[in-house]
Amino acid sequence: MVVEVRLFATxxxxxxxxxxxxxxxxxxxxxxLEDLKISEDELGILLVNGRSALGEYTxxxxxxxxxxxxxxxx
Amino acid sequence: MLTEKEETLLNQxxxxxxxxxLTQQQSVKIASRTNIPLRTVxxxxxxxxxLPRRYRENIGTLGTSGQRxxxxxxxxxxxxxxxxxxxxxxxxxxGLGQIIGVDPDVVDETNLNRQLLAEEGNLGxxxxxxxxxxLKKVNKAVEFAGHAVPLDQLPEEAYCDADLAxxxxxxxxxxLILAKRCSVENIPLVHGAIAxxxxxxxxxxxxxxxxxxxxxxxxxxxxxxxxxxxxxxAIAASLMVAAGIRILLGKSxxxxxxxxxxxxxxxxxQTITL
Numbered sequence: 123m124v125v126e127v128r129l130f131a132t133x134x135x136x137x138x139x140x141x142x143x144x145x146x147x148x149x150x151x152x153x154x155l156e157d158l159k160i161s162e163d164e165l166g167i168l169l170v171n172g173r174s175a176l177g178e179y180t181x182x183x184x185x186x187x188x189x190x191x192x193x194x195x196x
Numbered sequence: 197m198l199t200e201k202e203e204t205l206l207n208q209x210x211x212x213x214x215x216x217x218l219t220q221q222q223s224v225k226i227a228s229r230t231n232i233p234l235r236t237v238x239x240x241x242x243x244x245x246x247l248p249r250r251y252r253e254n255i256g257t258l259g260t261s262g263q264r265x266x267x268x269x270x271x272x273x274x275x276x277x278x279x280x281x282x283x284x285x286x287x288x289x290x291g292l293g294q295i296i297g298v299d300p301d302v303v304d305e306t307n308l309n310r311q312l313l314a315e316e317g318n319l320g321x322x323x324x325x326x327x328x329x330x331l332k333k334v335n336k337a338v339e340f341a342g343h344a345v346p347l348d349q350l351p352e353e354a355y356c357d358a359d360l361a362x363x364x365x366x367x368x369x370x371x372l373i374l375a376k377r378c379s380v381e382n383i384p385l386v387h388g389a390i391a392x393x394x395x396x397x398x399x400x401x402x403x404x405x406x407x408x409x410x411x412x413x414x415x416x417x418x419x420x421x422x423x424x425x426x427x428x429x430a431i432a433a434s435l436m437v438a439a440g441i442r443i444l445l446g447k448s449x450x451x452x453x454x455x456x457x458x459x460x461x462x463x464x465x466q467t468i469t470l
């Protein structure tokens with residue numbers, strides 16, 4: 123199935139801004155993160171179709187996944 | 197805000213005031229003669245249809261009653277560094293009447309690239325003292341209380357009656373503690389965080405758990421690699437101040453669960469709902 127992945131800020135480095143990705147049916151968000159080689163340590167915000175989602179979330183065809191890194195400076 | 201005696205004194209003072217526009221000099225003179233704080237004098241003046249000249253360029257946007265309300269308000273700024281310095285400056289100029297500043301740090305050379313309170317001539321000076329000095333130069337009507345202590349040593353009494361809090365802290369751990377404290381005290385918290393070309397701003401209404409959602413993953417935050425340039429700090433701080441003023445003027449919905457994320461390298465702005 124195809125999902126759209128949008129990466130933000132430093133997560134784009136060595137990867138991409140926006141891409142349609144072919145992934146196995148019933149993949150979870152965690153599976154996708156592993157594919158993208160994005161570790162838990164790099165995570166800030168994970169959204170599916172604009173809403174906050176957990177790693178175990180099972181993706182559906184044409185879901186839009188948005189991933190942001192963590193910002194802590196002040 | 198005023199005792200009967202103070203009101204009488206001010207009415208007398210303003211009875212002699214011919215022009216509707218009030219200069220700084222006139223306000224200061226009235227404050228001095230009546231022994232009433234400058235903030236109170238300006239507040240009174242606005243209520244009687246006098247316009248302090250120093251706020252002339254605010255009034256078209258804030259309205260006279262809005263300007264008056266801001267003089268009554270009390271906000272607390274946690275962190276007087278990259279974000280906090282700009283937040284302080286902008287709040288002072290907008291006429292926010294009472295500001296509490298919290299920062300245990302002294303000015304360091306590494307602050308010079310972005311922190312408004314950091315100057316070549318004040319390295320080693322306490323940031324709360326520099327904040328006080330800056331306010332005296334920019335707006336003497338602002339009543340400032342500085343606390344040079346870390347967050348976990350700050351007693352609730354110092355801020356429990358604040359109308360609004362600005363989270364300008366430089367680490368995630370303290371941000372989360374702050375969010376809990378503000379929720380307990382029922383204070384809306386304006387969150388800001390920056391790194392490199394990037395920044396995020398959100399309003400954390402009490403009991404929404406929004407900041408815990410934002411930092412759910414507690415990953416390594418990227419400013420540790422990227423640092424923070426001046427323009428990123430200024431933009432995030434200005435977004436925070438605008439959000440804060442909207443709240444104080446009642447132009448903000450407490451149902452918002454949005455975060456604004458900006459990327460200055462690509463000039464992209466995202467509104468995220470969490």
